[in-house]
Structure formats: structure tokens, C-alpha cells
Amino acid sequence: MPLRTRYGFSYYAALLSTVGYLIGCSSQQTTENSLLSLLPQSGEADGWSPAEPPQHAVGDDLFFLINGGAEVYHEYGFEQAAVLSYSDENNRSLNLEMYEMRDPAAAYGIFTFKRGDDCLSLDIGDGSCLQDYYLNLWKGRFLITVIGFDTEQETRDGLVSLARSAAQKIDAVGRRPPILAWLPRVGLDETSIRYMRGNLALFRSYEFGTGNVFGVTEGLTARIGEQVVFAFQYSSESEAARWFDTAFEQLSQSEKFRNVALRDGTLSGLDPDDQHLVGIRHLNCIVLVLGDEPQALTETLGIVKQRISSHSG
Amino acid sequence: MSSNVSRRSFIKQSAVVGASSFIGAGMLSCQGGEDQPATGEAASATSRGPRSNAISVVTGDRYFDNTILAVDQIGGMGQFVSEGSRVAVLANPQRNNPGAFTRPAVVAAVVSMCREAGAERVSCLSWQPEQNWENTGIAEAISKEGGELVIADRRDESLFNPVPIPSGVALEEARLMAELDNYDVLIDVPITKDHAGNKFTGTLKNFMGLNSPESNQLFHQENWTTDIGAITHLEQCIADLNTVITPDLCVVDATEFITTGGPFGPGDLLRPQKIVAGTDRVAIDAYCCTLWGLAPHDIIAIAKAFEHGLGEMDLSKVQISEVQA
Numbered sequence: 001m002p003l004r005t006r007y008g009f010s011y012y013a014a015l016l017s018t019v020g021y022l023i024g025c026s027s028q029q030t031t032e033n034s035l036l037s038l039l040p041q042s043g044e045a046d047g048w049s050p051a052e053p054p055q056h057a058v059g060d061d062l063f064f065l066i067n068g069g070a071e072v073y074h075e076y077g078f079e080q081a082a083v084l085s086y087s088d089e090n091n092r093s094l095n096l097e098m099y100e101m102r103d104p105a106a107a108y109g110i111f112t113f114k115r116g117d118d119c120l121s122l123d124i125g126d127g128s129c130l131q132d133y134y135l136n137l138w139k140g141r142f143l144i145t146v147i148g149f150d151t152e153q154e155t156r157d158g159l160v161s162l163a164r165s166a167a168q169k170i171d172a173v174g175r176r177p178p179i180l181a182w183l184p185r186v187g188l189d190e191t192s193i194r195y196m197r198g199n200l201a202l203f204r205s206y207e208f209g210t211g212n213v214f215g216v217t218e219g220l221t222a223r224i225g226e227q228v229v230f231a232f233q234y235s236s237e238s239e240a241a242r243w244f245d246t247a248f249e250q251l252s253q254s255e256k257f258r259n260v261a262l263r264d265g266t267l268s269g270l271d272p273d274d275q276h277l278v279g280i281r282h283l284n285c286i287v288l289v290l291g292d293e294p295q296a297l298t299e300t301l302g303i304v305k306q307r308i309s310s311h312s313g
Numbered sequence: 314m315s316s317n318v319s320r321r322s323f324i325k326q327s328a329v330v331g332a333s334s335f336i337g338a339g340m341l342s343c344q345g346g347e348d349q350p351a352t353g354e355a356a357s358a359t360s361r362g363p364r365s366n367a368i369s370v371v372t373g374d375r376y377f378d379n380t381i382l383a384v385d386q387i388g389g390m391g392q393f394v395s396e397g398s399r400v401a402v403l404a405n406p407q408r409n410n411p412g413a414f415t416r417p418a419v420v421a422a423v424v425s426m427c428r429e430a431g432a433e434r435v436s437c438l439s440w441q442p443e444q445n446w447e448n449t450g451i452a453e454a455i456s457k458e459g460g461e462l463v464i465a466d467r468r469d470e471s472l473f474n475p476v477p478i479p480s481g482v483a484l485e486e487a488r489l490m491a492e493l494d495n496y497d498v499l500i501d502v503p504i505t506k507d508h509a510g511n512k513f514t515g516t517l518k519n520f521m522g523l524n525s526p527e528s529n530q531l532f533h534q535e536n537w538t539t540d541i542g543a544i545t546h547l548e549q550c551i552a553d554l555n556t557v558i559t560p561d562l563c564v565v566d567a568t569e570f571i572t573t574g575g576p577f578g579p580g581d582l583l584r585p586q587k588i589v590a591g592t593d594r595v596a597i598d599a600y601c602c603t604l605w606g607l608a609p610h611d612i613i614a615i616a617k618a619f620e621h622g623l624g625e626m627d628l629s630k631v632q633i634s635e636v637q638a
Contacts, residue, residue: 052444063530064467067407067521068547069577071533072509085409085448095410114574116581133411134579147410147579200510203544212542 035080035100038142038169045165047088048158054084075198076109077102079141086162094158095147098166104141104174109195111138113204114145119191122160125167126174129191135159140172179220179233181311182285184303187225194221206230206290209257213250214286215243227291227300231308234284244281251277266301268294282308366625366632368591368600373638376568376588380422383590384564386634389426393562394498396431401438401496402460403522403560405503409448410578412571415504417454419566419588423502424460432498435460438490440467440526465490473525480621481553483546484532488525489558501560501594505567505601507575510544511551513602513612514576516563516594518551523558545613552617555594563597565589572605595624596631603628 036056042049057065058080062073065081073081079100086094101107104126111127115136119129125139133155134147146162148155177195194205196219199212205221206228208214219232234240248267252260257277260269267279271290278297279288282305289297289304369386371379384390394400402423404415420437427435437455439446443464446452452462465472473488493499503519511518521529532550534543567587574580585604591597595618599609609615609626619626 052448055442055444060530063533064526066577067529068514068518068533069509069575071543083408095408116573131579133582145579149409149411200544204509204512 035082035098038098038166039082039084039096040086040162040165040169045086046158046161048086048094048162048165049088051085051087051093054082056080056082072113072200072204073099073101073110075200076113077106077197086158088158090154092154092158093149094155094162096162096166097143097145097147099143099145101141101143104138104172105177105195106197107138107141107143107174108176109197109201110143111136112194113196113201114143115191117189117191121191122163124160124163125170127176128163128167130156130159133159135163137163137167138174139167139170140174142170142172177218177220178311179218179231182231182287182304182307183220183222183229184224184300184307187227189223192221192223196220202230207256208247209250209254211250213247215246224289224300227289227297229300229304230279230286230288230290231304232286234286237284240281240284240286244279244286247279247286266298280305283312366591366593366596366630368589368593368597368631368633370600370633370635371588371590371638372586372635374568374586375638376416376418376566377422377425379588379638380419380564380590381426382636382638383588384423384426384562386636387590387592390430390562393500394427394430394432398427398430398432398498399434399436399496400427400432400498400500401436401493402427402455402500402502403439403519404437404451405519405522406439406441406445406449406451408445408577409450410571412506412569412580412582413504413576413578414445414449415451415502415566416568417450419564419568420451420502421454421458421460423500423564424455424458427498427500428459434496436463436492436496437461438463438465438492438496439522440465440472440490441522442467463492465492467526470525470527473528476557478553478557480556482617483549484553486528487554487557488528490523490525493523498562499558499560501563503563503565504570505565505589505598505604506570507572507580507605509575511548511612511614513598513607513614515565515598515601516560517555517598517614517618520554520558521551524554548613549617551614552621552623555618555623556621560594561592563589563591563594565597565601567601567604593624593631595619595626596628597624599626599628600631600633 062070081099083097115129116131119131122128122130125137128137132151137144144166146159196202199216202216214232216232221230248262251257256272258270269277271277275290276294277290285308287304289300291297369383371383373379404420406414424435474491476487476489478484501516505515508514532547567585567589569584571578571580572583583605589597598615602612615626625631
């Protein structure tokens with residue numbers, strides 16, 4: 001069995017030592033101090049207490065903490081993280097990870113990246129999702145993940161309790177990125193929304209190809225009924241036009257996509273699963289819809305286009 | 314096998330000897346000197362065990378026993394470990410999140426088999442913090458079976474030897490744990506699971522656990538660029554790294570693992586309850602990725618490793634022995 005000893009004095013000594021070091025440094029490290037102070041302490045989360053000193057990473061050092069998992073956090077905009085284990089009087093254990101991201105949109109983005117499709121939304125923080133053995137939430141610039149080791153009710157109660165405790169210590173409130181307004185409301189599967197800030201998040205959602213097909217710096221994907229919508233925003237209309245041309249070229253040369261064509265500004269083709277893909281460039285955006293019925297895809301494309309127009313400058 | 318006369322190295326190309334010290338159980342000292350290959354010397358990478366692309370797969374929930382059965386199916390640990398051998402084991406203790414680390418029972422079974430085969434010393438080598446080994450339960454499990462934990466300070470580059478990669482496409486040099494030179498046999502014991510960048514990790518990628526973290530960062534593009542080119546670069550580096558490390562045996566934990574949220578988790582869990590053993594790491598990874606619907610040719614590291622001639626990725630050419638236990 002894993003050793004999950006209560007650290008008692010040594011835990012607090014380590015924590016104080018870390019905090020003391022941080023206080024003595026720059027203003028940015030005052031923020032680090034703040035992160036550690038946001039971790040729930042004994043007596044704050046229904047019997048859950050820290051079982052070990054927190055592990056902490058700033059900037060590139062996230063690699064040391066979570067190795068290859070670091071890349072996607074950096075893609076969204078990562079500042080610092082702390083991870084630690086908790087235990088209760090029944091020797092049950094939970095892990096808690098707290099990530100401070102560059103801004104609320106980054107926190108929301110990594111939240112959407114990490115949550116699964118079939119999760120239960122709870123009223124914690126600015127958004128939260130409970131799954132069978134773990135819970136993700138975001139609040140302000142923070143992402144919090146609480147992880148259990150089984151799916152028993154006591155464990156799931158603990159996930160919620162620890163998550164609430166951590167969220168309560170964060171004063172800030174975050175707002176979802178404005179581009180979410182582009183999505184049609186009818187048929188939208190909220191838990192399928194993935195907000196992206198780069199190619200890796202897109203790659204993990206859907207593989208358009210092995211090149212840099214869309215040059216994503218900001219975008220989203222979501223299921224609308226049986227369809228999947230992709231929308232990417234660029235710095236200017238000319239930039240969007242350039243990437244639209246690039247995407248057409250790459251999809252045309254792709255071994256996976258077939259019948260790729262561009263007619264009257266509308267891109268179309270068939271993906272490896274014989275799903276129809278249609279796409280347009282509109283203002284400084286590219287919008288694509290994937291699904292079975294070409295006519296329905298075109299209708300969805302029109303709705304998204306209209307919503308982009310109504311929410312643009 | 315006498316360690317002084319016929320010690321095999323896992324490193325094909327030479328390593329510059331570095332004075333090193335290790336922290337962890339026993340505060341070991343790593344020795345340089347005559348037992349280290351000299352610069353420019355090509356060390357043997359010939360494996361003592363059977364080299365074939367045959368792999369064995371055992372399915373069931375008795376993980377310790379099934380690990381032994383999986384190795385027995387390919388000839389038993391005696392094929393790989395002889396009396397007096399010093400065995401290095403590379404497990405994955407990344408984090409104790411479910412499905413993110415090698416199951417302790419699997420590592421314990423490997424250690425137990427090595428000891429029974431007469432190994433003088435069985436060590437789990439790592440630069441991961443000792444806390445990870447304790448939290449995952451692996452430290453306790455290997456200790457009970459007579460194994461030990463040898464941890465290099467990940468921030469001390471002097472504990473890692475530079476190793477040129479002559480056939481490297483993206484990576485010119487690895488920096489492998491110097492401690493590795495003190496062992497005769499290398500057993501790769503990863504968990505197969507999801508990875509954020511390349512969607513899959515298994516035997517090939519696990520060797521980043523022997524390469525210094527500073528060197529590993531070179532596998533990732535500058536400023537954490539994450540376009541597909543960066544993913545290809547990472548995967549090519551993994552394949553390149555594998556050209557200078559030859560495991561004698563691979564034993565993969567595919568009992569329960571994350572198929573999303575990797576490599577750290579949490580994520581969706583899949584429970585194939587399988588232990589996979591063999592000597593062809595490419596074939597093993599090719600098999601393991603199919604457990605959750607991935608195609609071997611879509612996993613860039615597998616394809617690149619195949620191009621390097623490190624193993625077979627076409628599963629129709631692999632002899633797969635499956636047992637339900």
C-alpha cells in the first residue's frame with residue numbers, strides 16, 4: 001500500500017520553510033506564496049488533512065512535476081502549480097492539484113481540456129465537473145483537480161468537500177472566453193466544449209493532419225447534436241484568409257481526407273470516418289462543421305457565421 | 314557472469330565517465346574507473362535472452378502471478394538473468410493517480426523473478442522523487458522482494474553520462490544515468506497509457522526515465538511549442554534515444570491505465586487486465602496501443618523506432634501468445 005503518513009510537524013515545517021523562502025523573494029514569488037496558502041488545511045475540508053508537504057513548480061519546472069503532461073499547460077498559459085495528498089481519519093486518501101494559469105481563459109481552457117465528456121456539473125467555482133473518481137473545477141485563474149483512488153460514495157463526497165474548500169479560498173471570479181458566444185445554443189452539449197489556445201489541444205480533439213493545418217492560437221470545438229463545430233479566431237481577416245488557404249492546401253494533400261474541394265469560399269470534404277466536413281472563412285475566423293448530413297452542416301455553419309457577426313466588434 | 318570480465322553495457326556508444334553520487338536508499342556511490350567504457354569504445358548491446366518479436370500476453374486479475382506467467386511464456390527470467398547478475402529495472406512511478414504508474418505487484422514480480430534467478434542486486438533506477446515511489450507503493454513492494462531503489466538527483470547533471478547517438482535524426486546525444494553502467498541486465502517495466510502529446514506511451518518512451526530531465530527537455534520544442542512538428546520532434550527523439558539503449562526484457566503493465574489525461578492523469582480508465590512481456594519493444598508498443606483502438610502506424614515513435622530497425626510494428630508478423638489466467 002502507498003505510504004500516506006500524516007506529516008504533522010514536519011509537514012508544517014516544510015510548508016513554512018517553503019513559504020518563508022518565497023516571501024523573501026520577488027513580487028512574483030509573493031504570488032507563489034499565495035498559491036500555497038490557497039491549499040486547504042486541516043479543519044477546512046470535513047476531516048481531510050494534508051498528508052505530505054506540497055510539491056510545487058513554477059514555469060518550466062512544471063516538467064519536473066508532471067513531465068510530458070506539462071506541454072498542454074504551457075500551451076494554455078501556465079504560471080505555477082502545487083500538488084499534494086490528503087487523508088481522512090479512515091485512512092482514505094485524495095490527491096489535489098492546483099494550477100495557477102496566466103488568465104481566467106487559460107484556466108477555463110485547461111478545465112475543458114481535462115474534463116471528460118460524461119461528467120456531472122456541480123455548483124463549485126466558476127465551473128466544475130465530477131467524474132467517477134475525480135473532479136475538475138476552475139475559478140478565476142485557477143484550475144483545481146481532486147482525485148480519488150476508488151469510486152465509493154465516501155470518496156466522491158471527499159472530492160466535493162475538498163474542491164469546495166479550495167474554491168472558497170479563491171476570491172477571484174472568472175468569465176468564460178467571449179468566443180463561446182459563437183456556438184449555437186440549440187443542441188449544444190455543454191460538457192463537450194473544448195476551448196483551445198494551440199495545436200496540441202486541437203490535435204487531442206480531432207486530427208486534421210500531420211502539419212500545422214490551422215495555426216490555432218485561439219479556438220473552440222463542441223458537439224451540436226450529432227455535429228461537431230470547430231471555430232478558430234485570428235488576429236486579422238488576412239491572417240484568417242491565409243490559414244484558410246493553408247488548411248485547404250493541406251487537407252487537399254492529406255491521405256486521410258477525400259474529395260476536398262473549395263467552391264464559392266466553402267471548403268468541403270470527407271474525413272477518414274466518412275463524415276462530411278464543411279468550412280468557411282468569415283471575418284477573422286475560420287468555422288468548420290463535421291457530421292453526416294451536408295445540408296444540416298451548412299445550416300449550422302450559417303448559424304455560427306451569424307453569431308460571429310453579431311458578437312464581433 | 315563476472316562483472317569485471319564480461320559486464321555488458323546497455324549503451325552502444327561510449328560514455329564519458331562522470332564522478333557521481335546518488336541519493337535514495339543506501340546513499341550509493343557510483344564508481345567510475347576501469348569498469349566504465351572509455352570514450353569512443355563501442356560497448357556491446359548484445360542481449361543474453363532470446364531476441365525475437367514474440368510477445369506473451371496474460372490476462373487476469375492476479376497481477377503478481379500473471380507477470381511471472383507472462384515471462385515464463387517467453388522462456389522464463391532465467392533466460393535473461395543469471396547467477397550473480399546485477400539487474401536494473403525501469404518502472405514508471407510518475408504519480409499515484411489511478412492508471413498513471415506501473416502497478417507495484419508487477420514490479421514486485423519482476424524483482425522476485427530476478428532474485429530467484431540468482432541476481433545479486435536488483436535496483437529500480439530513477440530520477441523521479443522518492444516521494445513518488447513511496448506514494449505509488451512501488452518502493453514498499455520492491456523492498457519486500459529484496460530489491461532496492463536508486464535515485465539520482467535530477468538536478469545534478471554530473472550523475473548522467475553523455476552518450477552520442479550516431480544514428481539520431483533529431484537527437485545527437487543522450488545523457489543517461491551513470492549508475493546504469495553498474496548493471497548487467499536492463500528490464501523495462503512501464504505502464505502503457507495515454508500521453509498528452511503523442512497519445513501513447515509504453516516501452517519506448519519509458520526510457521526518458523533514464524535520460525536526464527535536462528536532456529529530456531530537448532525532446533520538447535523551445536518555448537513549449539506544441540504544433541504537430543513539435544510532437545514529431547518529441548517522437549523522433551524518443552526513437553533516437555532507444556537506439557542507444559537495449560533492454561534485455563520488457564514487461565508492460567496493461568492491467569489498468571488512463572486513455573485520456575495522460576501521462577499524469579486523472580482520466581478515463583481502461584482495464585484490459587493484461588501483462589505483456591517480450592524483447593521486441595516496438596512489437597510490444599504496437600500491440601499495446603491497439604488495446605485502446607490506436608493504430609501502430611499512427612503512433613509516430615513506434616513508426617520511427619521501426620524505421621531505426623529497433624523492432625517490428627506490423628502485428629501480423631509478430632508471434633503473440635495470449636493466455637487467460
